[in-house]
Amino acid sequence: MNRILATAVVILSSAVVLVLEVAVVRLAAPYAGDTLETYTAAIGVALGAIALGAKYGGDAADRRPPLKLLGPLLVFGGGLTMLARPIVLGLGPSLTGAGPITALLLVASSIALPVALLSAVTPVVVKTQLADLDRTGSIVGRFSAWGTVGALAGTFLTGYVLIAAFPVSVVLLATGGGLIAFGGFLLLRHGLPGDRRQGPAMLAVALLGAGLLVGVRSPCDAETAYYxxxxxxxxxxxxxxxxxxxxxxxxxxxxxxxxxxxxxxxxxxxxxxxxxxxxxxxxxxxxxxxxxxxxxxxxxxxxxxxxxxxxxxxxxxxxxxxxxxxxxxxxxxxxxxxxxxxxxxxxxxxxxxxxxxxxxxxxxxxxxxxxxxxxxxxxxxxxxxxxxxxxxxxxxxxxxxxxxxxxxxxxxxxxxxxxxxxxxxxxxxxxxxxxxxxxxxxxxxxxxxxxxxxxxxxxxxxxxxxxxxxxxxxxxxxxxxxxxxxxxxx
Structure with missing residues (x-):
């Protein structure tokens, strides 16, 4: 994988992680309140999922051809990104009233898995670039920096522009769809991992995420920047x-x-x-x-x-x-x-x-x-x-x-x-x-x-x-x- 494409994958996956972290507060607020606990749950769950994703992504890249991992990570991550809203809408009414636990459960159930998958992308990409062991430090540092750039872009773009301009459902549909499209491109370019069952599974998750995101009715007449x-x-x-x-x-x-x-x-x-x-x-x-x-x-x-x-x-x-x-x-x-x-x-x-x-x-x-x-x-x-x-x-x-x-x-x-x-x-x-x-x-x-x-x-x-x-x-x-x-x- 050339450096430009590798950088784009890292920036995109890191940006969507922060899109999810910001957007889930808006999703959970009708059931958990727009409180400090809701923001804390979003930050804490995202950080935990980032740590797990980075760890297991690095382990997977050592065991399997890293180029073949990127497509599935993006496709599964995109499908689960689109499922975040239906999960919250489905669980929210039954969890309302549990105090801070409501926020923690809604956030964890909706974004922990897609954030972990997308956080696995950076160590996998780094593995594809380590052709020269004398430059390991600079390569790891460079992609860590680009991941941070992507996270900053996702944070500011979501908080300043996207949530104000579009419903959360549209934001998640666009970001999830973009991940799936990019992942599909990488699958065509590098092929599937050895397990052929992943193909139907990826298709099912993508269709389920898009279908439920569009089909599940929102309780809102309007999703504003705040409410x-x-x-x-x-x-x-x-x-x-x-x-x-x-x-x-x-x-x-x-x-x-x-x-x-x-x-x-x-x-x-x-x-x-x-x-x-x-x-x-x-x-x-x-x-x-x-x-x-x-x-x-x-x-x-x-x-x-x-x-x-x-x-x-x-x-x-x-x-x-x-x-x-x-x-x-x-x-x-x-x-x-x-x-x-x-x-x-x-x-x-x-x-x-x-x-x-x-x-x-x-x-x-x-x-x-x-x-x-x-x-x-x-x-x-x-x-x-x-x-x-x-x-x-x-x-x-x-x-x-x-x-x-x-x-x-x-x-x-x-x-x-x-x-x-x-x-x-x-x-x-x-x-x-x-x-x-x-x-x-x-x-x-x-x-x-x-x-x-x-x-x-x-x-x-x-x-x-x-x-x-x-x-x-x-x-x-x-x-x-x-x-x-x-x-x-x-």
Missing amino acids: CARVESDPDRPSGRVLVLDDLRHGYVDLDDPGHLEFGYTQWFGAAIETLAPEGGLSALHVGGGAYTLPRWLAETRPGSDSEVFEVDPAVTEMARTELGLRTGPELSVRHGDARIAITGSGTGAYDVVVGDAFGGLSVPWHLTTREFATEIHRVLRPGGVYVANIIDRGPRDFLAAEVATLATVFDHVRVIGHRDGFGSPAGGNHVIVAADDPIETGALERAVADAEEPGRLVEAGLLRHWIRDGMVLTDDHAPVDQLLTPYLT
């Missing part, structure tokens, strides 16, 4: 629509009644704003768009209000426009991008209300939970302004306590709204934190929340003081949000 997104109708309310992102119901809108708030936490948002915010039209900042429920509610219930929304995913906004009746204009503007960056462009004292409702899976993105971000929220609020934030937590409420303690370092007054059945329920759920510099009218807020369609209540003063005193203050240097939510290591 598996879909819109569901409410059987109990003909004009009601639910936006589902990954494994979480993120928003609800009534197409005929923008003043309707379906979810309990949005009703508590409304109660807090009605009770504590200044009278008349409000200027509001919404961190997270989703279904754009609160901006539309505010326009309906507080005429003259204007809202600016930070939404990280343009595809979610487009879905809200096409399926949820969103109309933007002077009274409702959208800025696409990460809220942590976008807020630096907002003026000091620009808003009466800031609403925090941004999620990746069940967790608020960690960099939107820290004291530094809270300081930015405080900066953009006018005197008398109010910050309300949605927090999902369960069990001991370690994350909720940490966020309360964090906001208490920035705001003079903090209160927490939760379900009427109390803050000790292991099941947990949504909580709304209210933060302000002006004293919070606790009695009025308690009555407003209790009168909501889904009644809530304020946390007891003693428990609130405990959270403020003992909760972890989250900072940009240390904000282990996912671990606080799933304290399985303690």
Whole structure:
């Protein structure tokens, strides 16, 4: 094999390994969440499979003609690459709810084998180039470098371009198909290994991978750069629509009644704003768009209000426009991008209300939970302004306590709204934190929340003081949000 072809094989196989490592996070997120554990599982499984593939690929190259191994490795690797998505879609529903184990099982079952096969390619290629033992070091180093180049190309191309531009199914179909085509070329050029049964097996894996990849229906209406997104109708309310992102119901809108708030936490948002915010039209900042429920509610219930929304995913906004009746204009503007960056462009004292409702899976993105971000929220609020934030937590409420303690370092007054059945329920759920510099009218807020369609209540003063005193203050240097939510290591 000439050097150019050998280099191309190494670059391609290494690139696809990283395509799989990045794409599997997107595949697993609807069932395991878009969490640190999911990313850790993808990295850890890929590294383990790379190590095994390199070891056994080198062993195989010493036992068999290496040129005859490359075609089968690429063809089998391509077929199994295309099978990654059907495997996750098939196993995901039954594994949902197992915490970090869900991510580990889904990642391992879907990408471990193709990554191992593709990682075996580099040592096999190196074996074909070792004609001169005096140049062993330079040959091994050169192909190791080219493999890294391929891995970098796969990483940046997938994360920056492919996932944003195409559904994951298309990305895997193209990469798997490319591997099969390249492998077929090498088979024609160098022939099969001694075992003739590999021919039908390769054909079967390639056809099965392509067929299932195309044939298995995705649960998503749209696969965005960040979410598996879909819109569901409410059987109990003909004009009601639910936006589902990954494994979480993120928003609800009534197409005929923008003043309707379906979810309990949005009703508590409304109660807090009605009770504590200044009278008349409000200027509001919404961190997270989703279904754009609160901006539309505010326009309906507080005429003259204007809202600016930070939404990280343009595809979610487009879905809200096409399926949820969103109309933007002077009274409702959208800025696409990460809220942590976008807020630096907002003026000091620009808003009466800031609403925090941004999620990746069940967790608020960690960099939107820290004291530094809270300081930015405080900066953009006018005197008398109010910050309300949605927090999902369960069990001991370690994350909720940490966020309360964090906001208490920035705001003079903090209160927490939760379900009427109390803050000790292991099941947990949504909580709304209210933060302000002006004293919070606790009695009025308690009555407003209790009168909501889904009644809530304020946390007891003693428990609130405990959270403020003992909760972890989250900072940009240390904000282990996912671990606080799933304290399985303690």
